[in-house]
Amino acid sequence: MKINFSPAVLIVTLVAFNLLSNIKSHGQNNITTPPAVGIGTNTPNPSALLDVESTTQGILLPRMTSTQRIAIASPATGLLVYQTDAPQGFYFYNGGWIQLNAAGANTSLSNLVATSISQPLLPAATAITDFGSPAKSWKDIYASGSVNSAYLNTTVASNLPGVKPVSIGRKSRGTFAAPAAVTGSDILYSIVASGYDGTDFQNAAAVDFIADDPISAGKVPTHISFFTGSNQSNRAERLNIGSNGNISFNTDQLYIDSATGNVGIGTSNPSSKLHVAGPAFFGGIESEFGIRAGHYYDYPGTALYGESSDNNAVGGMSLHGDGVAGASNHGAGVSGLSMNVAGVYGRSNGGAGGTFVSENSNGIDASTSGASSYAGAFYGGVYADIYQTSDGNLKRNIQDVGNAMSILNKLKPKVYEFKTDGKYASLNLLKGNHFGLIAQDVEAVLPYLIKETAHLVNSEKRQVILSKDGRPVLAPTFKSATSETMNIKAINYTELIPVIIKGMQEQQLQIDEQKKQIEALKALVQSLTKTSM
Secondary structure, three states, X not given: OOOOOOHHHHHHHHHHHHHOOOOOXXXXXXXXXXXXXXXXXXXXXXXXXXXXXOOOOOOOXXXXXXXXXXXXXXXXXXXXXXXXXXXXXXXXXXXXXXXOOOOOOOOOOHHHOOOOOOXXXXXXXXXOOOOOOOOOOOOOOOOOOOOOOXXXXXXXXXXXXXXXXXXXXXXXXXXXXXXXXXXXXXXXXXXXXXXXXXXXXXXXXXXXXXXXXXXXXOEOOEEEEEEEOOOOOOOEEEEEEOXXXXXXXXXXXXXXXXXXXOEEEOOOOOOOOEEEOOOOOOOOOOOOOOOOOOOOOOOOOOOEEEEEOOOOOEEEEEOOOOOEEEOOOOOOOEEEEEXXXXXXXXXXXXXXXXXXXOOOOOOOOOOOOOOOOOOOOOOOOOOOOOOOOOOHHHOOOOOOOOOHHHHHHHOXXXXXXXXXXXXXXXXXXXXOEEEEOOHHXXXXXXXXXXXXXXXXXXXXXXXXXXXXXXXXXXXXXXXXXXOEEEEEEEEOHHHHHHHHHHHHHHHHHHHHHHHHHHHHHHHHHHHHHHHHO
């Protein structure tokens, strides 16, 4: 039996059924006591005012558009309608209109438009359901924690070594529908650490993954940059790991070349295992040596080399061992170049300030291009076997020395003491009585044996100081505010030797001539003596 009711008829019918609560109808429609209307059943459920049963038909509730639904005046709580335009579906009123959805996941989450989730959002089973997909991904995900922590936890359980938790940041140019290749300097992925300062969050540190040119099919070279600071405006790159493996700290303050293994300080193009660009001071790199430099034993080169414009190129200090020591089979063990001070400087309280040893070449090579300078200056006594260059193949305008005795007779040997107090103390002049000549006297006779050079006097001795970690090191400065320059004249005593030799030869000739004269006089005296007898 099929019955069609309009809303008004249905209301009137229900009222009539209520009044005639004891009247029962025959067939599929029935009214029971207490009042319950059954349509399609003779036994309506006593808990329902209206019980409708059918296996071929349903119930149509009021249908309307969104505009019409919203226009309902003073909707009662629990009012139910069906909306025909998007988003279609049943809506009920509970202080506000809420859309009803089927049980289960709603991929669009359209039912959350006017509400919020107050319970954990959990999948139906562990490690089964994806959050998004390669085709459809979420835009922004925010997480926060106010008590203990907020974290993104990815967990994997697998016996395969290659299976791991992965976080992927993907970047392309163009659009999702039509992606285009990235270009150099594109930031592919970034991790930012932000802290609240009491007013706002400050993005003080970050890790950026940045694409490098050239980019081609199958290849996107990428370097990693680490930034730190106190906020986004002043954070700076502290570490850069290149796509080729090169590593730079603080914009090449320290640089490591992955291809050669060379390390540069102040340069991004180190030409040796350790290449320092600019002034450097080394102290106690190893427990046994201040600086220990080595070169491959069968390859020509310099074990330790230094250059300086204003200070010592190579300086060393040791309390008991060698201040500066170098060894090489083919090149220089120690080599230094300085424009104004010492090319190589060494000091020791117990051992050698500098040790120079060579198996097959010179133990030490020193040179100067200054006419008023010395290749080597020694302040104090010198113990050495000394040879001077005297090869005839290197000489020209060779002449015999003449009238040597006349020259020697003009020289004035003296006995004297050196000044060793005050500003002269820094010259380390020998103490006690000495025999020698006065340079100014010799200059009047043999001016080419005199050389005048400028020396730094009244300078501070390089003091042993303690470094920050308590190790003894040399003070890095050599000059002092009270230093002054003094012109000092020196005598080439070695070149006096040929004059002395010539003088002795001339004297010997005179002696030989005098002997002849004496012998002649003896003979004459003997002859006269015999005649007189």
